[in-house]
Amino acid sequence: MQRLALVRDFVSQEIGERHAYQFAIHNPKAAIAGGEQPHAHIMFSERHCDGIDRDPEQYFKRANSKNPERGGAKKVRFGETPTERKAYLTEQRSRWADLQNAYLEKYQHDDRVDARSYKAQGIDRQPERHLGPYQVRQLDIAQLQAVIDRREAEFVAVEQKEKLQGAIDVTSSLHSVLRERDEAQRTSPVVEREQRQSGKANQDEINKLVNTAMGDIQQDIDLQSLIDSSMAEFAGIHQQQLKQQEQLKQAKLQKQREVERQKQAEKLKQQQSQQLKPKSRGPRM
Template identity: 45%
Template structure:
């Protein structure tokens, strides 16, 4: 079975521009050498389809202590070509961000545990979805005016939900990510799949694997790394009986734009 990892983060005022440079490997971040491709979409008119014209005013004009951007970090299946990964990402993004302005990058560094590829998506987006009203950058990130929208900032789509609604939304996003991956795995002749459910919901009696990162792994003994590698191989060995009956097709699973 392929590995499922879905993480949500957010960034405060002043951090979006630098983080966009990080995920797209600009400037000092070029040294990583693991960028496969990147892109963006849904930018407002003042940005002219350029994230470089969107994130700096977001950092400058967004309200203090507000989330300037949110980010999904998603592990993608190994063994797919760049074109196959690009098709998967193109189908996945609309169901995650809708009409919100976004920027993404696909990294594929070498795994610190087994030396294999480690493809994963960074998808950062703003909660302020364009509404057809032309605004200057400063007005765009101002407080929304419900009585006169043209006089205020662009409305944020993140508010007004209780904890249950937020939980259900996260579950739906996880399900969408898994369904798109499984549809593309099947499309490319693969029999493995991912499962968005918790280990407890899957009936698996073990603790979830922690994301250790290269720095922490480099400080581990060879024996500890070997045990991690063997445990991962054991978990990722597909169970043919588990894949039967999934019935996943692109028509059933993939959310596409327009």
Template identity: 30%
Template sequence: IPREIPPDQYAVLVREFCQKQFVSKGMIADFAIHDPHPPGHNPHAHVMLTMRAMDEHGKWLPKSRKVYDLDENGERIKLPSGRWKSHKEDTVDWNDQKYCEIWRHEWEVIQNRYLEANDRPERVDLRSYARQGFDIVPTVHEGAAVRQMEKRGIQTNIGNLNREIRAANRLMKSIRQLIHNLKGWIAELGEKRKELLAQKAAEEATLLPNLLMKYMEIRKEERKDWTRAGQNRGTSQDLKAVSEALSYLRQKGLSTVEDLEVFLESSGKSAADYRNQMKPKEARSKVIDGILASRTDCKECKPVYEKYQKIFFKKTKEKFKQEHPEVARYAKAAAYLAKHPDDKDSTQKELQQEQEKLLSEIAELKVPLTEVQEDLKKLRDIRYWVQKATPGTEESKEPPKKQPIKEVLQDKTDEKKAQRTAQEQTKHRQQDMEL
């Protein structure tokens, strides 16, 4: 349930969804809303549904019906036993897997309608990241046991993996955004260069060092009303920043805007390559977590499951299953292990060692990704300076790196001093004229 809507609407939302999707089709829906401590952090609902139809008098109808198989001529097929070949069909299709996607979509629609009605900007999309076209790796589900251990400060393999995945996703998002912004600026700068070509100044204008020096001149002109001390301090800061930028450009072999564009393309490809190397390692680490957790569940739940298997009567067996959640846990864990037969003979120690190696490799691959991000941040500052030195280009929507607060306060003090000095000089000139 979305936390962004008021709590008094939780039941209204769930009831409307159940009424439209289940009750209107003939099912009985029994739902319970849970809001575990602390309140508001994870509100959710559990819904139980009937799979058998009921008539208008409240009498249960058959769950299935016999259907006779027909041959190519439309005739019944007789078996050697003398009986007719047949099969069972459900009287209702409520248990069909097609409804998984339908109900997920309808749950998305009704949540977004309630969010919109409450003037909330958030929207829900129940498609996976891959289906939405996002290059984002999903995190691993953390069960109650893992969350409790993490809360107590005990780091778990699943928790560590999720932290690595989140960090890598944030890193790639930052890199993609920086590359997108820088490419947009280069395109804008290219349009300005066409005008400069007409003035036969293109070659000089595309040299990044020339543009950075021009930026220093503009900054110096902007400070002409400051005090001498303020002007000197500002010039010193600009000189230091531009010198570092020029040193960085020389180190990377970047002297023109064209060089910068090629470097951006290369950086983007490098980042994507590193991320693609990380993805299979993260996926394999997820599988290992699943195998280890499933083995633990099988071991803990096996005695109960064996008791369940020995029960002969169907109703007694079903009742035992409902009263013992270990049965479902064992079945789920066994099914997961069956999907990964290649790891059947691997010991727990071998799997843990493999996972530790994978996490180490993921951390190593994150280092060059971080370096790419740092490069792009430096280019973002250079872009801002070059934009300011290139008349006609739109100033960056992305703000430049913030100046330390002490420097900001000092600059404001210098500006005020300059204003007072100018006012006093004007006053003295007026007095001299009166005399």
């Protein structure tokens, strides 16, 4: 019901009563990792509902500007040029993300979506190429596991980067506080004597945080190496799959050529047989 309400709100927001439309919500199981893949298909006509009563056949006819009631509904373009259409779709994509995040928050889901590209988000990662159900069925167990391992490694890497950034922010703040303290100590020897002991404790804490951050950095580097390795393995699997497909294609073409040669040889053999066959003669008188 939440998904249905979300789609209906989006349709009402973007289309309303201005255009004829229909939509369907599908929820197939993911081909590789399983789980749900809910998505909606929304189809609408660019013809504007102007309040004139038309049957479906007339509605989609060419519009008549002089006598609108005699023609079909007039089209309303969502941008006339490719650039304008791209800009409109980009803005629409952002509006969908905002509405989806509002629903996720309303129903207390932790997940959030971002309509921006990885590059715009500052994520150094190549988007995963969609394989589709046919190509997934061609993968064996080892190949499927390589894809799953790559996804898990990337997910863990993102989590570690977020934790690392938090640790770096805390360390930077502590360094800033320490610099301010040192500046104050240089101008006040009494404060320096009173805070010397606590300053040592702060320095120990900073060193501990820096060491933790460096450990996280090393772990992040290790995870990135794992991701690179998984991506390389997946690329090799994909290249091998393409090579196998090409070999099958060539074998099929070779078989077709062989069948064609056999047909031609059989045809030629029949023609030669007909030429060598003696002609029948009529009875002698």
